Amino acid sequence: MSEITSNNDFFKSKVLGHPSGLFVLFFTEMWERFSFYGMRVLLINFLTMAAIGTNPGWEWSSENAGALFGTYAGLLYLTPIAGGIIADKFTGYRWAVVIGALIMTLGHASLAIETEFSMYFGLGLLVIGTGFFKPNMTSIISEMYKDLPEKKDGAYTIFYMGVNAGAFFGMMLCGYLAEKIGWSWGFGLAGIFMLLGSLQFWLAKPLFGTIGDVPKKDKVVEVISPDGQIDITEPKAEEKPEDKRNPFTMLDKILIVITSIIGLLYLIDDPASKIGNIHLLPQEFLVSKEILPGSLVITIIGLVLFLFLVISRIARYTKVVRHRMVAVIIFAFFTVFFWLSFEQGATSLVLFARDFTDRTLMGNQAVIFNIVNTLLTVIPLALVSWVLFLLFKQTSKKIATSNIVLALSFLGVWGIVGWMLNNDYNSKAYELKYQAIKTAQIDKKTKKQAVDENGDLVFDFNAVTETTVLKPTDVVVDQTVTISSKDVLKVSDKVALHSEIGNFVYLTKGLETKIRDDYKKATKDSQIINAEVTQLKENQVEVTASWFSILNSFFIIAFASMFSKWWDSKYNPSAAVKYGLGLIIMGLGFAILAYGARVIPSGAEAGAVRVSMIWLILAYLFHTWGELCLSPVGLSYVSKLVPSRMIAFMFGMWYLAIAIGNKLAGSLGGMIEGITKEYDMSTFFLIFTIVPIVAGFIVVALNPVLKKLMHGVR
Structure with missing residues (x-):
């Protein structure tokens, strides 16, 4: 009898065949993703909106806004490493989730004030809060199911639906309120539901018993990828000869500290120098700043030192382990190219939707959009509300207060959805x-x-x-x-x-x-x-710029089962081919945008020329297909290929690759104004067409080499 079952009779209270506690986590994650994606879709739009207007922003350049967003997004993938360690050693998973949720709530509240200090402070709180929250939600699920591994796949599928449901409603509702009423309404709504989510989680603690207390040393290692996909590594019962100890030397530790400091300084220096002319790194170092800026020279030195650190550690392992870790490095390298393209959805694609996409629909087009938007909104919300009803039936006595908070949250969402649809129908x-x-x-x-x-x-x-x-x-x-x-x-x-x-x-x-x-x-x-x-x-309807961002979540829900069946069939491609397909399909999405944007001339002002929204819809479809091809690979291969004694280090390195991709996404996305002024919009999108497609073909070409390096791991 497992500790979970004996302590809590966990599986006696079931919803859809799973313990009620899983659905508490489902809703907690849903509200966190609601707040995260709700804010994410607003930030670039708010920062670059004209300072005088019906809904004024701060009129920043896209370059400055992209630099700030890239740093914020990059840090989001680094703090969970520290948050996981703190939860391991001090707070336990449940307290870490609550601490993270409360810090993020304060972050959203700070953003809603709309002053420069409150914005920087709010983004900092969101980065810290995510570090506590993100790695520990999945750790709770792992502990719940540690003695019932056969139920894990279903549990993670349900949890993953919570991720996408939260992202979907967050981007739709926060975006609509922000664009139709005011930015503080969008930022504030994200914070309200983050607070309600943390409150319902805390009030549901009777369901969890000792689950989420400070974990034991032989815990399951588990992480969640940026798209919400869960990857698990079970603890190894006994070490294999190739898993022999490879302790960090004093030089290793020094290099980790130096490269971490350089990386952090670069991330903060980039927006600080562009926005406030504040330089954390010297403007000139070793060579003239006319040749290379000092910050870039120091960053290159940091990358060289980090590569030396990684290579020197890998070299100390046996041949098989060394080869497998090289394979991880190759996958991590190409991960950068995927995320620098995919995360344009939070930067340049938001601006393209706002400034150059025809979002005004009239007559029959407006009627069709209203019907589609109603179905797209009401059906998922009704399904999730039904799950809430099932949870309430099973736990009405044990966690009544938590359920009341959830019910009030959903009444709020239904109210906002009703107001939104009524607003569009009666325009x-x-x-x-x-x-x-x-x-x-x-x-x-x-x-x-x-x-x-x-x-x-x-x-x-x-x-x-x-x-x-x-x-x-x-x-x-x-x-x-x-x-x-x-x-x-x-x-x-x-x-x-x-x-x-x-x-x-x-x-x-x-x-x-x-x-x-x-x-x-x-x-x-x-x-x-x-x-x-x-x-x-x-009748006329103006589709909000943020509406297009919900398409990724919708397409994931629509096509995930199809791709899952593909991976389970005899036609299941190798890891390298999946990776290559993901990159190539991503690039094709931008090729569609480049073709659609061909009518936008060089130097066109925002709103001067608008193209059909079909190009943006098709691009998001291809980007989602690319994500579904690539997501099964990622972190799961880190867990399979890396020896247990180095897994934490390699997970950290993997997240570093994602952080670099996000930072580059913000920086390159911020170049949309400069490139379109010098060349044209099609040229800008061709950058994100060529880079991932070339990277994808290189990965596919490396398939035989990667198979040899992986030594039978599939």
């Missing part, structure tokens, strides 16, 4: 007339007036604002635009408009006054446009 559309100055559009290459594909001359129409001073030579013409509003307007009503990212936004009287005051405070000419209602139109 009204109007055609408005305004005045614009007609000027010839000049082709940058020929320096002559541009012509379209039919040979007709192309003109620009610049709206006449309330502060525009017309010249006698200006040609003023009437232009029309269709806007959406919840307000009821009548034909011939005089209204105010404001141009935001190429879209005209209707201003209520309150917003009109506020924006006019904002222009006065900034000592800028008002850009408010006077217009007149000319016609009532069919």
